[in-house]
Amino acid sequence: xxxxxxxxxxxxxxxxxxxxxxxxxxxxxxxxxxxxxxxxxxxxxxxxxxxxxxxxxxxxxxxxxxxxxxxxxxxxxxxxxxxxxxxxxxxxxxxxxxxxxxxxxxxxxxxxxxxxxxxxxxxxxxxxxxxxxxxxxxxxxxxxxxxxxxxxxxxxxxxxxxxxxxxxxxxxxxxxxxxxxxxxxxxxxxxxxxxxxxxxxxxxxxxxxxxxxxxxxxxxxxxxxxxxxxxxxxxxxxxxxxxxxxxxxxxxxxxxxxxxxxxxxxxxxxxxxxxxxxxxxxxxxxxxxxxxxxxxxxxxxxxxxxxxxxxxxxxxxxxxxxxxxxxxxxxxxxxxxxxxxxxxxxxxxxxxxxxxxxxxxxxxxxxxxxxxxxxxxxx
Numbered sequence: 001x002x003x004x005x006x007x008x009x010x011x012x013x014x015x016x017x018x019x020x021x022x023x024x025x026x027x028x029x030x031x032x033x034x035x036x037x038x039x040x041x042x043x044x045x046x047x048x049x050x051x052x053x054x055x056x057x058x059x060x061x062x063x064x065x066x067x068x069x070x071x072x073x074x075x076x077x078x079x080x081x082x083x084x085x086x087x088x089x090x091x092x093x094x095x096x097x098x099x100x101x102x103x104x105x106x107x108x109x110x111x112x113x114x115x116x117x118x119x120x121x122x123x124x125x126x127x128x129x130x131x132x133x134x135x136x137x138x139x140x141x142x143x144x145x146x147x148x149x150x151x152x153x154x155x156x157x158x159x160x161x162x163x164x165x166x167x168x169x170x171x172x173x174x175x176x177x178x179x180x181x182x183x184x185x186x187x188x189x190x191x192x193x194x195x196x197x198x199x200x201x202x203x204x205x206x207x208x209x210x211x212x213x214x215x216x217x218x219x220x221x222x223x224x225x226x227x228x229x230x231x232x233x234x235x236x237x238x239x240x241x242x243x244x245x246x247x248x249x250x251x252x253x254x255x256x257x258x259x260x261x262x263x264x265x266x267x268x269x270x271x272x273x274x275x276x277x278x279x280x281x282x283x284x285x286x287x288x289x290x291x292x293x294x295x296x297x298x299x300x301x302x303x304x305x306x307x308x309x310x311x312x313x314x315x316x317x318x319x320x321x322x323x324x325x326x327x328x329x330x331x332x333x334x335x336x337x338x339x340x341x342x343x344x345x346x347x348x349x350x351x352x353x354x355x356x357x358x359x360x361x362x363x364x365x366x367x368x369x370x371x372x373x374x375x376x377x378x379x
Contacts, residue, residue: 003161010157014369017150020129020143022366024210025359027126032343032352034119038112045108048101050084056102059258065105066090066098073098079276080262089276145214151362152207158196185375192368195361202358209342212335222338223331231332238335239304239328244291244311244321255280255289255314264317265294265310273297273306280314289314291321301348304336 030037039046057065059078066075079089079097087108089097096116099108124132124140131140164171175193182190212218213234220230231238255261262275276295283289291311300306305325312319325333340346344355 006157013150017147018366020147025362027122029356030122041112045099048087054103077278081274148210148214155204188368188371195364199358199361209338212338222334226331228331246288249315253315261317302346
């Protein structure tokens with residue numbers, strides 16, 4: 001009786017959430033490789049030829065060149081790579097880049113507009129099941145959140161149902177290996193059991209981390225494990241910290257040029273791979289300019305561990321404050337890990353590949369689960 005109850009819980013949960021799980025799985029694979037897709041599309045224009053012994057033009061000169069050649073392009077953010085053969089990236093805010101040859105001033109717009117639009121649609125489907133209006137996105141969020149909970153339930157009940165009533169190797173073997181000559185219902189049953197068993201560890205991790213990301217109470221779990229209060233923000237803003245204050249500059253002092261502004265950070269972090277920053281806004285008369293936040297990236301395959309926000313004095317370039325990943329609280333680090341384990345990005349490119357393989361297995365489970373259900377109800 002107990003096993004029959006578990007079976008029906010498993011079946012009904014799968015029928016209700018199967019389509020949503022399939023949509024999240026398909027879109028999740030595409031979103032996971034977003035950076036790699038964009039880099040591949042722009043692979044030709046993002047690289048420049050570095051002349052021997054050539055020096056990059058000052059950033060102020062490059063800004064002037066962009067303003068003259070593209071007067072409608074209002075630069076708001078600049079990313080400077082450390083590689084001499086990588087073009088600088090100028091952005092209006094934080095998105096599609098305009099590649100700028102730092103040696104010649106040649107410009108090239110990104111080719112990723114169409115890819116961005118496709119990825120954006122996939123993100124809306126993955127996070128909100130396609131709902132994106134001001135009043136309806138929360139509906140999609142609840143639908144996907146419930147599907148994530150159902151997926152976790154399916155993993156746990158599926159393991160129970162997979163375990164044979166009689167512990168004999170012959171019965172275990174039926175759920176461990178694919179049968180080449182099976183067809184119809186027997187094939188679907190075999191595939192459902194085999195793919196379900198071998199992908200179970202990965203699917204439990206993916207669904208459990210999705211639950212943490214989906215719900216406010218789930219967001220609090222990593223912090224509660226370390227006795228901490230959860231951050232209010234659940235996205236990138238959960239990394240926010242108290243900003244630094246600019247020391248009072250000498251009377252009449254002016255902010256230093258942009259290249260000098262980032263030089264002390266380059267010296268302090270010799271292994272940097274890129275530095276990005278929003279263009280400082282001029283201070284009003286009699287006011288002191290705020291510190292400039294430099295988004296420093298060092299070699300590391302996990303984005304948040306590679307990133308360090310460095311606040312510098314706009315008048316001297318001196319580093320006022322820098323918080324790297326390991327200076328964050330244990331609860332916050334755990335919560336960040338949850339975010340990047342979910343996509344596999346916490347373990348670099350191959351982590352994404354492994355996570356995508358588990359995700360692809362979930363599509364096989366959805367298909368075979370529906371096929372078996374169809375045969376049960378419509379013999």
